[in-house]
Amino acid sequence: MTRHLPAGLILSLSMGSMAHADLCDYALSPEPHSTDSTLILPGTDVATTCRRSLVLSGGSQVHCGWVFPYRAPEATVAFERLMTAVSACLGGQATMTADKDVNHPDFYDLQTFQLNGLEIGVSLKDKAGLSETYIFLRIMASD
Numbered sequence: 001m002t003r004h005l006p007a008g009l010i011l012s013l014s015m016g017s018m019a020h021a022d023l024c025d026y027a028l029s030p031e032p033h034s035t036d037s038t039l040i041l042p043g044t045d046v047a048t049t050c051r052r053s054l055v056l057s058g059g060s061q062v063h064c065g066w067v068f069p070y071r072a073p074e075a076t077v078a079f080e081r082l083m084t085a086v087s088a089c090l091g092g093q094a095t096m097t098a099d100k101d102v103n104h105p106d107f108y109d110l111q112t113f114q115l116n117g118l119e120i121g122v123s124l125k126d127k128a129g130l131s132e133t134y135i136f137l138r139i140m141a142s143d
Contacts (some may be wrong), residue, residue, distance in 0.1 A: 036049055036050065036051055036052065037049070037050045037062075038050070039064050039137070041066050041078050041081075041082060041135065042078075042081045042082055042084075042085045043077070043078065043081040044074075044078055044081075046066050046078070048064050048065060048066050049064075050062050050063065050064035050137070051063055051064075055140065059140060059141055060140070060141065061138060061139060061140035061141075062137075062138070062139045062140075063136065063137070063138050064136065064137040064138075065134055065135065065136045065137075066078065066134065066135045066136075067132050067133075067134055068132065068133045068134070068135070069131070069132065069133065070126060070127070070128065070130075070131040070132055070133055071107075071126055071133055072133055075124065075133040075135060076124065078135055079109070079122065079124040079135050082122050082135060082137065083111055083122050086113055086120050086122055086137075087113065090113055090115050090118075090120070091115075093115060094113045094114060094115040095113070095114050095115070096111055096112065096113050096114075097111070097112050097114075098110070098111055098112075099111075099112065099123075106125065106126045106127055106128055107124070107125070107126040108123070108124070108125050108126070109123060109124045109125075110122070110123040111123070117141060118139070118140070118141045119138075119139075119140045119141075120137070120138070120139050120140075121136070121137070121138040121139075121140075122135075122136070122137055123135070123136045123138075
């Protein structure tokens with residue numbers, strides 16, 4: 001069942017205003033999903049295409065990314081909403097860890113959730129050289 005969880009989570013998060021219980025029921029569905037999915041960032045109307053790829057250690061991962069103007073307050077709000085949506089979907093049994101600071105002048109925040117072989121990373125990255133701020137969602141599950 002875990003091998004189909006990442007795509008289900010991505011597709012279910014795109015449903016935005018759906019209740020968390022419905023969101024999680026869909027995320028845990030064992031039915032197969034397409035390899036690429038459109039995801040609307042929770043609480044916004046900003047959509048992106050999420051792509052699935054294989055990882056060398058086995059399994060697969062899905063990456064999604066959204067671009068905002070550099071250090072835009074709405075990026076921080078969207079980051080918090082995405083973390084809240086992922087946390088609510090996974091429930092209290094998931095563990096969450098914050099990544100260590102990085103040694104460069106741009107801002108970086110990564111929160112990683114782990115539950116039953118599933119790892120979900122939600123990150124916020126400021127890129128001064130590009131004058132952009134990014135939110136990334138990475139979902140990895142062992143097959």
